[in-house]
Amino acid sequence: MTDTRFDVLGIGNAIVDVIAEASDDFIVEQKLDKGTMRLIDEAEASRLYGAMGPGTEVSGGSAANTIAGVAGLGGRACYVGRVHDDELGDVFAHDIRAQGVSFTTPVATDGPLTARCLVLVTPDAQRTMNTYLGACVHLSAADLDLEAVAASRAVYLEGYLWDAPEGPEIFAQAAQAAARAGHEVVMTLSDPFCVDRHRDSFLPFIREHVDILFANEHEVMSLYLAGTFDEAAHRASEDVRIAALTRSEKGSVIVAGSGRTEVAAHPTRVVDTTGAGDLYAAGFLYGHATGASLERAARIGSVCAAEVISHIGARPRANLRSLVAETLG
Amino acid sequence: MTDTRFDVLGIGNAIVDVIAEASDDFIVEQKLDKGTMRLIDEAEASRLYGAMGPGTEVSGGSAANTIAGVAGLGGRACYVGRVHDDELGDVFAHDIRAQGVSFTTPVATDGPLTARCLVLVTPDAQRTMNTYLGACVHLSAADLDLEAVAASRAVYLEGYLWDAPEGPEIFAQAAQAAARAGHEVVMTLSDPFCVDRHRDSFLPFIREHVDILFANEHEVMSLYLAGTFDEAAHRASEDVRIAALTRSEKGSVIVAGSGRTEVAAHPTRVVDTTGAGDLYAAGFLYGHATGASLERAARIGSVCAAEVISHIGARPRANLRSLVAETLG
Numbered sequence: 001m002t003d004t005r006f007d008v009l010g011i012g013n014a015i016v017d018v019i020a021e022a023s024d025d026f027i028v029e030q031k032l033d034k035g036t037m038r039l040i041d042e043a044e045a046s047r048l049y050g051a052m053g054p055g056t057e058v059s060g061g062s063a064a065n066t067i068a069g070v071a072g073l074g075g076r077a078c079y080v081g082r083v084h085d086d087e088l089g090d091v092f093a094h095d096i097r098a099q100g101v102s103f104t105t106p107v108a109t110d111g112p113l114t115a116r117c118l119v120l121v122t123p124d125a126q127r128t129m130n131t132y133l134g135a136c137v138h139l140s141a142a143d144l145d146l147e148a149v150a151a152s153r154a155v156y157l158e159g160y161l162w163d164a165p166e167g168p169e170i171f172a173q174a175a176q177a178a179a180r181a182g183h184e185v186v187m188t189l190s191d192p193f194c195v196d197r198h199r200d201s202f203l204p205f206i207r208e209h210v211d212i213l214f215a216n217e218h219e220v221m222s223l224y225l226a227g228t229f230d231e232a233a234h235r236a237s238e239d240v241r242i243a244a245l246t247r248s249e250k251g252s253v254i255v256a257g258s259g260r261t262e263v264a265a266h267p268t269r270v271v272d273t274t275g276a277g278d279l280y281a282a283g284f285l286y287g288h289a290t291g292a293s294l295e296r297a298a299r300i301g302s303v304c305a306a307e308v309i310s311h312i313g314a315r316p317r318a319n320l321r322s323l324v325a326e327t328l329g
Numbered sequence: 330m331t332d333t334r335f336d337v338l339g340i341g342n343a344i345v346d347v348i349a350e351a352s353d354d355f356i357v358e359q360k361l362d363k364g365t366m367r368l369i370d371e372a373e374a375s376r377l378y379g380a381m382g383p384g385t386e387v388s389g390g391s392a393a394n395t396i397a398g399v400a401g402l403g404g405r406a407c408y409v410g411r412v413h414d415d416e417l418g419d420v421f422a423h424d425i426r427a428q429g430v431s432f433t434t435p436v437a438t439d440g441p442l443t444a445r446c447l448v449l450v451t452p453d454a455q456r457t458m459n460t461y462l463g464a465c466v467h468l469s470a471a472d473l474d475l476e477a478v479a480a481s482r483a484v485y486l487e488g489y490l491w492d493a494p495e496g497p498e499i500f501a502q503a504a505q506a507a508a509r510a511g512h513e514v515v516m517t518l519s520d521p522f523c524v525d526r527h528r529d530s531f532l533p534f535i536r537e538h539v540d541i542l543f544a545n546e547h548e549v550m551s552l553y554l555a556g557t558f559d560e561a562a563h564r565a566s567e568d569v570r571i572a573a574l575t576r577s578e579k580g581s582v583i584v585a586g587s588g589r590t591e592v593a594a595h596p597t598r599v600v601d602t603t604g605a606g607d608l609y610a611a612g613f614l615y616g617h618a619t620g621a622s623l624e625r626a627a628r629i630g631s632v633c634a635a636e637v638i639s640h641i642g643a644r645p646r647a648n649l650r651s652l653v654a655e656t657l658g
Contacts, residue, residue, distance in 0.1 A: 018420075020427075021646065054397070054424040054644060057386035068383070087416040087442070091347075095383040098349075113416070315383060317350065 005151040007075040007289040012063025012158030013136040014081030015115040016088045020055040022120035037129035045132035058313035059095035063158035069282025071100040072320040078102040082139035088114040108135045127274040150181040159190030162198045175209035186212040189219035213240045263298040266306035275314025279304040334480040336404040336618040341392025341487030342465040343410030344444040345417045349384040351449035366458040374461035387642035388424035392487035398611025400429040401649040407431040411468035417443040437464045456603040479510040488519035491527045504538035515541040518548035542569045592627040595635035604643025608633040
């Protein structure tokens with residue numbers, strides 16, 4: 001293993017979230033599938049925005065949330081993603097850099113505006129996401145700093161990026177650069193519908209390249225078209241070295257070879273579940289990078305996930321480093 | 330009194346707030362005066378934004394917050410203020426319309442971008458505001474729909490607008506249109522430093538035009554250069570028909586002629602005091618417009634203020650109408 005500059009380098013869709021409260025009736029009227037993410041075009045983004053309530057704008061993007069969390073824990077973190085040279089692009093770049101993350105991907109000066117995700121939070125704290133990918137779809141393999149990838153202990157790949165035309169090529173190059181440097185390749189499945197769109201290319205990629213896989217129970221069951229969670233977990237254990245599988249209030253299960261570790265969810269008052277999986281991954285990866293056991297890494301993940309679901313927005317508000325020290329010692 | 334289309338029409342600076350947590354040390358390092366608002370230019374806005382932590386973007390603007398609150402209570406509300414044709418301008422327009430407010434001020438297509446206020450929230454929940462007025466300063470008297478002003482039971486004027494070149498002219502025209510229609514002129518003093526900048530023009534304007542004055546204790550003491558709150562309250566009672574004076578956790582005092590009503594603050598866990606005065610005014614004005622006594626109007630104001638300080642951001646999140654009904658019956 002060569003010297004490293006970063007603990008984790010994340011690659012994903014660079015998105016600003018527009019979060020609004022919504023009633024269950026609104027979700028039904030708009031024919032949305034509660035709790036999932038769907039891709040929308042600019043016209044639908046404009047129409048839905050016009051119909052939804054007042055919002056709050058907060059930087060988001062799944063891998064970006066994770067990377068912000070890694071930095072908040074004290075990890076050395078780098079992010080790769082494409083924004084446009086516009087006001088929301090400035091917001092995204094400011095927020096991730098202000099968290100201490102290295103972010104140097106070239107900014108788009110033509111083409112679509114910075115991506116936004118219209119997040120509708122229902123009274124049960126579930127989030128229903130409607131993403132206009134905007135500038136994200138122009139992230140190209142040429143934007144990837146392979147030297148930075150090779151200088152990271154782990155590269156973290158967001159399944160959602162597969163929706164961008166060059167996403168698969170970017171992932172392949174990143175995985176190869178990490179492997180050549182002897183570093184870990186980590187992937188999150190992102191969303192059950194994302195798995196559905198890309199199952200046939202996800203599976204060979206995971207088997208060939210991925211060391212650590214993050215997924216929730218719906219995503220991993222979708223990946224393997226498995227009838228039960230245990231079947232899916234077993235299949236995952238055959239394909240990757242470590243699979244960290246989250247189950248909402250039931251906590252998480254980590255399978256590694258024939259080993260299985262279960263960790264309870266950290267109790268909190270749930271306000272908005274957006275970012276739960278992203279921050280779990282942040283805590284787990286930070287723990288893993290700093291030599292924690294799988295069980296302790298999962299516990300750090302649970303504490304981080306609990307923090308982010310206790311308020312609106314998918315980026316941590318508390319000082320995660322202090323929070324973990326106070327909670328887990 | 331003619332028929333009305335609106336309960337309240339508010340005129341003010343149309344601003345998007347960029348809210349970030351900050352330490353007391355940061356406030357000291359940046360030589361800021363905690364708890365106040367200062368005006369900054371574009372270069373300073375860019376510099377300070379670069380130095381501050383990750384933010385949350387939420388529509389703000391003092392009168393706009395009040396008007397959003399009036400609409401949230403079920404009142405008929407209209408807002409006048411200037412944004413630019415940019416992404417934050419879209420956010421501002423969406424948020425206020427989504428709250429049910431009529432907002433038809435022409436949007437600027439050249440000149441500075443939409444105004445933003447960099448709000449630093451310290452651990453004591455105080456907010457220190459740094460406002461780049463941007464497009465606001467180009468609000469002109471020609472933008473004011475005097476027919477809409479005349480069709481409003483009350484016109485609500487934000488002291489901050491005096492910082493815009495045509496602010497005083499806009500206020501004079503609005504006050505005259507309201508008076509001709511037999512409707513009320515309401516003004517908020519906004520901020521002690523704003524009072525300091527404009528005391529010599531505020532006083533004659535208030536004496537000539539204002540029926541209802543909102544101020545916190547610092548602002549009203551600054552207006553009259555009074556040594557005590559009681560002295561300032563007495564002076565206000567000579568100048569306006571009703572003065573609603575807020576005193577943070579000590580509640581509010583309403584003076585009307587020789588009458589004096591005191592109302593306690595509504596208890597809550599304070600997270601971010603941004604918008605407390607704005608939402609107090611919203612509740613008071615809504616109560617007043619719907620025939621409530623001064624005491625009940627002040628109680629509605631206190632409930633609305635308590636809601637907005639219990640979370641980040643200066644716009645209400647709860648359904649204010651239901652909240653007031655549940656709390657006050």
